[in-house]
Every structure is written in structure tokens, then in C-alpha cells.
Amino acid sequence: MIQLTHNPIDFTLLTESVRSNQAGAVVLFLGTVREMTEGRQTVALDYDGFPEMAEAKLRELEAEARSRWPVIEAGIVHRLGHLELGDISVAVAVSCPHRHQAFDAGRYLIDRLKEVVPIWKKENWSDGSTEWVHPGAEPVKSQI
Amino acid sequence: MIQLTHNPIDFTLLTESVRSNQAGAVVLFLGTVREMTEGRQTVALDYDGFPEMAEAKLRELEAEARSRWPVIEAGIVHRLGHLELGDISVAVAVSCPHRHQAFDAGRYLIDRLKEVVPIWKKENWSDGSTEWVHPGAEPVKSQI
Amino acid sequence: MKTKLKLFAKARDLVGAAELELDLPESATVAELRTALGEHSPALQPLLASLLVAVGTDYASPTTRIGGRTDLAVFPPVSGG
Amino acid sequence: MKTKLKLFAKARDLVGAAELELDLPESATVAELRTALGEHSPALQPLLASLLVAVGTDYASPTTRIGGRTDLAVFPPVSGG
Numbered sequence: 001m002i003q004l005t006h007n008p009i010d011f012t013l014l015t016e017s018v019r020s021n022q023a024g025a026v027v028l029f030l031g032t033v034r035e036m037t038e039g040r041q042t043v044a045l046d047y048d049g050f051p052e053m054a055e056a057k058l059r060e061l062e063a064e065a066r067s068r069w070p071v072i073e074a075g076i077v078h079r080l081g082h083l084e085l086g087d088i089s090v091a092v093a094v095s096c097p098h099r100h101q102a103f104d105a106g107r108y109l110i111d112r113l114k115e116v117v118p119i120w121k122k123e124n125w126s127d128g129s130t131e132w133v134h135p136g137a138e139p140v141k142s143q144i
Numbered sequence: 145m146i147q148l149t150h151n152p153i154d155f156t157l158l159t160e161s162v163r164s165n166q167a168g169a170v171v172l173f174l175g176t177v178r179e180m181t182e183g184r185q186t187v188a189l190d191y192d193g194f195p196e197m198a199e200a201k202l203r204e205l206e207a208e209a210r211s212r213w214p215v216i217e218a219g220i221v222h223r224l225g226h227l228e229l230g231d232i233s234v235a236v237a238v239s240c241p242h243r244h245q246a247f248d249a250g251r252y253l254i255d256r257l258k259e260v261v262p263i264w265k266k267e268n269w270s271d272g273s274t275e276w277v278h279p280g281a282e283p284v285k286s287q288i
Numbered sequence: 289m290k291t292k293l294k295l296f297a298k299a300r301d302l303v304g305a306a307e308l309e310l311d312l313p314e315s316a317t318v319a320e321l322r323t324a325l326g327e328h329s330p331a332l333q334p335l336l337a338s339l340l341v342a343v344g345t346d347y348a349s350p351t352t353r354i355g356g357r358t359d360l361a362v363f364p365p366v367s368g369g
Numbered sequence: 370m371k372t373k374l375k376l377f378a379k380a381r382d383l384v385g386a387a388e389l390e391l392d393l394p395e396s397a398t399v400a401e402l403r404t405a406l407g408e409h410s411p412a413l414q415p416l417l418a419s420l421l422v423a424v425g426t427d428y429a430s431p432t433t434r435i436g437g438r439t440d441l442a443v444f445p446p447v448s449g450g
Binding site: 015019022029030034036085103110 | 164166174175177178180239250
Binding site: 031047048049050052053054056057078089090110113114115116117118119120121122132133134135136137 | 294296297298301334335338340342344345346347361363364365366367368369
């Protein structure tokens with residue numbers, strides 16, 4: 001299951017979709033909206049994405065993981081739009097015969113997702129300002 | 145949530161129990177009953193445990209994980225009794241501010257669980273034989 | 289040649305548009321697109337060096353010819369997850 | 370002294386009982402318990418070297434005195450997960 005959605009992520013459904021009699025291990029990763037980042041308080045996040053390319057890249061990442069580990073099933077769902085504190089922004093689920101494979105493949109998928117999948121988040125800080133998060137780009141605060 | 149249970153494990157409940165606004169990452173690990181092990185076919189597993197000590201050791205493991213990573217919440221549930229193919233035997237959930245902490249803490253908990261928690265599984269092979277799994281002990285097949 | 293591109297995230301906000309049309313030679317590469325973007329929208333200057341360019345659903349390489357294409361996308365470093 | 374212990378998994382099956390009472394000197398350690406177990410239940414011999422001993426809810430160390438205790442447990446290497 002590769003999906004971008006504006007609705008809350010159903011991690012139970014995603015996890016069930018990767019379970020298999022061939023797998024001894026399932027790893028689920030959830031990214032959730034954290035309140036504090038380096039001493040600053042977030043009240044919400046807005047996620048923007050380039051859906052066609054994001055889905056294509058997620059499929060490539062699944063293929064990469066399958067080429068490296070004996071993945072039985074894998075699924076990635078990323079949410080877009082306005083998220084409140086504690087909401088799930090991304091869910092990655094993977095099943096493998098053995099646990100270290102599942103941990104490695106799951107970590108690989110979320111690490112690579114953060115590097116290559118065209119999705120961006122905008123911080124809504126508690127002081128009322130907003131700020132796109134663009135790692136490595138010169139910080140320019142915008143008030144929108 | 146530290147628990148031994150004879151009932152099916154509700155991983156949704158466990159995962160929800162570790163979610164927090166202070167966490168940016170949740171990792172859930174599920175151990176599930178795999179059909180094939182080194183070419184042999186399993187039809188079911190029976191888990192035996194020493195409940196008082198197992199629960200004490202699980203609490204110690206949670207404390208160990210908390211001393212090594214900034215764990216927000218952690219939970220471990222292990223099932224005992226008769227499990228069919230695909231059933232969940234163990235669930236470990238952990239939340240941390242950042243994802244690599246959650247992956248490392250989750251992997252540590254399941255790795256250590258397999259080393260020190262007094263729970264044992266008995267294979268029910270497809271040829272009708274049964275066999276306790278005791279890593280490192282001399283293999284003696286029993287027909288029970 | 290007419291070259292069409294989508295903009296995302298802060299690049300879209302700074303330009304003030306989700307899509308843009310530039311006139312580029314057919315042989316234009318990412319470097320020339322960057323220059324043209326900076327001239328068209330000076331507000332993009334601080335972001336220019338870090339902007340990524342996609343052709344279709346793939347990242348463009350420095351030698352990819354992009355002049356005249358209509359399936360380009362330009363955006364700053366990603367931050368999903 | 371009367372020393373009581375629980376047995377689990379294959380150790381329980383080989384002994385044919387979930388609990389056992391042995392007579393051990395107060396100074397007895399894990400090594401002496403092993404010997405006494407092997408004498409009491411010869412079927413345990415193949416497993417004897419790998420058996421683990423717990424006192425209460427903690428693993429016994431080689432020097433833990435276990436004679437006379439009633440909260441012992443003896444079991445083969447664990448395989449949960």
C-alpha cells in the first residue's frame with residue numbers, strides 16, 4: 001500500500017496489510033507531530049506534496065528495500081494538509097522473515113523518504129509565525 | 145503497558161498507549177508465527193512462561209531502555225499458550241522524540257527480551273512432532 | 289522555447305504562483321533554469337542554490353536538457369516524514 | 370534442607386513434574402543443584418549444562434546460596450519473542 005492522503009492515517013489497516021505467514025517480524029514506524037523542536041513550540045504542521053512524483057518515489061523506495069532485504073510486504077502512507085500535535089504524518093510498515101531485516105528495511109524506508117520524496121512541512125510556531133522546513137536551504141522566515 | 149496474556153494481542157491499543165505530543169517517532173515491533181524455519185514447516189507454536197519473573201524482567205528491560213534513550217512511553221505484551229500461523233506472539237512499542245532513538249530502543253527491547261525473559265516456545269512441526277526451542281541446549285526431540 | 293514548471297512549498301510562496309512559464313533555449317539545463325528563475329523572481333534568490341528540479345517524476349541531473357519541457361517541477365529541499 | 374523449585378518447558382517435560390523438592394545443604398550453589406537434579410532425574414542429563422536457575426525473579430549467580438530456598442526456578446535457555 002503506497003498512498004498519500006489528506007485523511008487521518010489508519011496504521012492498524014496498514015500493519016494488517018503487511019502481516020503474512022511467511023513473516024516472523026513486522027516493524028511499523030509512525031512519524032507524529034511533536035510539540036517541541038530545539039526549544040521551540042509547534043502548534044501545528046502543514047504538509048505540502050507533489051503527489052505524482054511522491055508516489056513514484058515511494059514505489060522506488062519500496063523496490064530498493066526489496067532489493068536489499070527479503071521483504072514480504074511493505075506499505076507507506078504519508079498524510080498531507082493540516083496536522084495537529086500528536087497526529088500521524090507518516091506510517092511505514094514492513095514484514096520480513098526475521099526481525100533485524102524488518103528493522104533495517106523500515107529504517108531505510110523512512111530515512112530515504114526524508115531524503116528524496118517531494119513532501120514539505122511548514123511549522124506553525126506558538127508565536128504565530130510560520131516557517132517552511134527546507135533542510136540545507138538558507139532560512140528565510142515567512143509570515144503567511 | 146507490560147503484560148503477559150493468553151488472548152490475542154491488540155497492537156492498536158498498545159501503539160496508541162505510547163503515542164505522545166512529546167514524541168516524533170513511534171516504533172512498533174510484532175513477532176508473528178512464521179510457517180517456514182530453515183526449510184521446516186511449522187503448523188503452530190505453544191508458548192510457556194514463568195509469569196512473575198517474565199513480568200519483572202520486562203520491567204527491567206523497559207528501565208534499561210529508558211536509561212539509554214529518551215523514551216517517552218514504552219510497552220511490551222507477550223502472548224502465552226497456543227498460537228496459529230500468523231498470530232502475534234509479541235508486541236513491543238516505544239516512542240521517542242526522534243526516529244533513530246525509537247528504532248534503537250525498539251530493537252534493543254526485543255533483542256534483550258529474547259535473551260533474558262523466561263518464556264519458551266515449542267514448535268509443532270508439520271510432520272506431527274513437537275520440539276522445545278532452547279537455543280544453545282543440546283537438541284533432544286520430544287514426542288508429546 | 290516555452291517551458292512550464294510547477295512550484296512547491298517556499299518556492300511557490302516566494303514566487304506567488306503554483307505554476308510558471310519561462311522562455312528557455314532547448315539546450316537549457318538546470319543551471320540555466322536557475323538563472324532564469326532568479327531573474328524572473330528575485331525573491332527566490334536566497335533559495336536559488338538549493339532548489340531541486342524534477343522532470344516528470346524524476347530528479348533532473350545537471351546535464352538533463354529541460355528547455356521546452358512542460359512537465360518540470362521546482363522545489364526546495366524536501367522535509368516530509 | 371528442603372529446597373523447592375519450579376520447572377519449565379523441556380525441563381518440566383523431562384522431569385515429568387512442574388515442581389520438585391530436593392534436599393540440599395544450606396550452602397548449596399547452582400553447581401550443586403545441577404548435580405542433585407541430574408541424580409534425581411537422569412532424563413535431564415542432556416540439558417543439565419544449559420539449565421538456568423532463578424531465585425525469586427532474578428537469575429542466580431554461581432555463588433548464590435540456594436539451599437533451603439523455596440522460590441527457585443529451573444529452566445532451559447529462553448526462546449520467547
